Amino acid sequence: MAxxxxxxxxxxxxxxxxxQPVEYITAHPAESNILEWHYVLTGPPQTPYHNGQYWGTLTFPPDYPFAPPAIRMHTPSGRFRCSERLCLSISDFHPKSFNPAWEVSTILLGVLSFMxxxxxxxxxxxxxxxxRKEFAARSRWxxxxxxxxxxxxxxxxLKPSSNTKGFGSIxxxxxxxxFKEQWPELDEENWKAIEEQKIDPQTGRSLILAPAQNCSPETAALRKRASGSTAGLGAVVEGGQAARDAGQGWLGRNWGKLVVATLFVLLSDVQS
Known part of the structure; x- marks a missing residue:
């Protein structure tokens, strides 16, 4: 108890x-415990964390500000281990170096700076x-x-994926x-984006298939053969066969031109 x-x-x-909000920083205490604070850092521009949403907690001691809080970040960032205490001069790892004049905003600016x-x-x-850029892109999800x-x-x-642990999650x-309990407005925004972008909630992957690009008949043949074949080695074999078929088709259509060009080169060499 505080x-x-x-x-x-x-x-x-x-x-x-x-x-007076601090840029890139939002924080508030939990309703049930003023010593438990939740923060969200928004990744600043010109960093690998740009536009990422990084949620963490500050756990203050009962005698704050005469002792520093424990600092944790829960969102995967590629910079910190999830939910582990961070050893910083402004954290509970170094109580003797903590200055009582430092405030919550000072602490979170220090976390952002170190990050x-x-x-x-x-x-x-x-x-x-x-x-880190990939984690930033997936942070809201x-x-x-x-x-x-x-x-x-x-x-x-849509049916949920069988992968209940999450694809690529730490x-x-x-x-x-x-997160929803502490940040209902942000959670609503996140789910709106997930719905609009058709992101699979269980994997974080897009469910929208990219449209096929215009391609040559040879490439189309490769795609057609590969898509109709079995996965793995079979697809490689089928793709290779399609490439050979495509190459033979081009030779068949242009063999006369190749012969004339070859003879022209040979005659030029003889005359010179």
Whole structure:
């Protein structure tokens, strides 16, 4: 239970954040416990996290601000291990270095700053830029589906996938229940985007097939043979046969021109 001083301080800080929001940062205490704060960081432009939605928690000690909070990020980012405490100078790993003048906004700005750096610490991981961009693109889906563990379907018209743990998710969750409890407006926005973009809630993959591109008869033959064959090695064999058939068809249509061109080259060599 929070002390009176901690309760007063955190109440004041929440009012300050509501009155003067900090760019890329949103945070609020849980209704049932003022020591449990939930935050969402939006990935800044010109970073691999651009437009990503990163949900985490700050767990404050009863004697805050004389001791720092435990800091966790739950959304996969390619930068931090999911739901593990982060060792930062502003976290409970270093209580002696914490300054009581630092506020919630200061702490979260520190998290965002560290996230966009390449420094390593306990709870951080080394990911590639491509991996971090992929996590950013999937972050809203992950938050609202619990990493694909939801039973919800698109408008009730599509059957759920058999993959209940989520495709490519780091850790399966509670179906997005906790995120929805803390961020109902964001959850509604996320599901609206999932519905509009026809994203499979269980896998995070698009259910919209890309339209076939215009292609040459040879490429069309390859696609036709490959799509009608069995998966795996059979598709490779069929595709190879289609390529040979396509090549033979081109030779059959143009063999006369090839012979004339060859003779022209030979005669030119003799005359020179």
């Amino acid at each position: 002390t009176k001083a901690a309760h007063k301080r955190l109440t004041r800080e929440y009012a300050a954040l509501a009155a 966009t750096s390449e420094d390593m610490t306990t709870g951080s991981i080394s990911g590639t830029e491509a991996q 992950w938050n609202s589906t619990g990493g694909g563990s939801t039973d919800r379907t698109l408008g009730g018209s 850790k399966s969750g509670d179906g997005g229940k906790k």
